[in-house]
Amino acid sequence: MAPVQWEYDSSDDEYTCIECNHDRDNYSPSRFDHKEDLVDHFERAHWYCHPCERAFRTEHARQSHWERASKHAGRYCTLCNDLIAGDETMAKHERRRHWPCRACTAVFATSEGRDNHGRQQHQWCAVHKRAFINEDNYKAHLEAGTCSSGITRAAVHQAMPSIDHKRFFTTDAATSQETISPARRVATVDSHDSARNLFVCALCNSGFKTLPGLNAHLSSPRHTFAGANGSTSERRYKCPKTTCDKRFATLSGAVQHAENGTCGVTVADEVNRALNSILRQLGQLKV
Numbered sequence: 428m429a430p431v432q433w434e435y436d437s438s439d440d441e442y443t444c445i446e447c448n449h450d451r452d453n454y455s456p457s458r459f460d461h462k463e464d465l466v467d468h469f470e471r472a473h474w475y476c477h478p479c480e481r482a483f484r485t486e487h488a489r490q491s492h493w494e495r496a497s498k499h500a501g502r503y504c505t506l507c508n509d510l511i512a513g514d515e516t517m518a519k520h521e522r523r524r525h526w527p528c529r530a531c532t533a534v535f536a537t538s539e540g541r542d543n544h545g546r547q548q549h550q551w552c553a554v555h556k557r558a559f560i561n562e563d564n565y566k567a568h569l570e571a572g573t574c575s576s577g578i579t580r581a582a583v584h585q586a587m588p589s590i591d592h593k594r595f596f597t598t599d600a601a602t603s604q605e606t607i608s609p610a611r612r613v614a615t616v617d618s619h620d621s622a623r624n625l626f627v628c629a630l631c632n633s634g635f636k637t638l639p640g641l642n643a644h645l646s647s648p649r650h651t652f653a654g655a656n657g658s659t660s661e662r663r664y665k666c667p668k669t670t671c672d673k674r675f676a677t678l679s680g681a682v683q684h685a686e687n688g689t690c691g692v693t694v695a696d697e698v699n700r701a702l703n704s705i706l707r708q709l710g711q712l713k714v
Contacts (some may be wrong), residue, residue, distance in 0.1 A: 433483035443646045530558040553682045595667040595701045667698045
């Protein structure tokens, strides 16, 4: 990994690239009147590190230098194969120039690479094109009333009947003008179960560490339209496969079911085209 050597001859006021000067098969000039010209030569004919003012014989040698030198710690981006300029941090550089996974530390050169990773390695929401670190976080996302784009669940419900005109994912409940009014339930401190040390949902017996967590659960799609027995009566979305009777309170749940492929629905090209069209049109909704 030895760098390319150079020397300055004060008697001739001349800079010499020793590497090229000794290489008889190299037709690049090896002697220069100014140091700036020597640097230009290093950039063209060799692999140059500007901060260290060192040139290397191979690209691999310069990469090894950037990876190992303490001076460049946290400054070498393997995706760019270059040092980060200025005072920019690696995290900021990755957010600005690349595609980091929101569920882990992996970073990708393209959005397609990041999304494929999210589908294969994490819980994936196809509607919002976002990965989640575990199933609990993904379920919390499904139960939320809005996403980071500001598009609300109500806006998706309203738009879907016209977007999904062939009714691949929407049920009769979604197209009906008469919808069930959402229930408003608020839990109190009386919901705390001292034996479990959790706040417990009276409808499904799920436990939560905090009272706000329980109330967020009660306002989620799981119980928004629940009757007295706790069951959700309004399920607007379905599995596109006619022989599958799965129903869902959210589009995210239906898409997740379809993409998991447990009932083989995604093998149908027509369903795939419809799903891609739906997701594209939802992405164009205005807040």
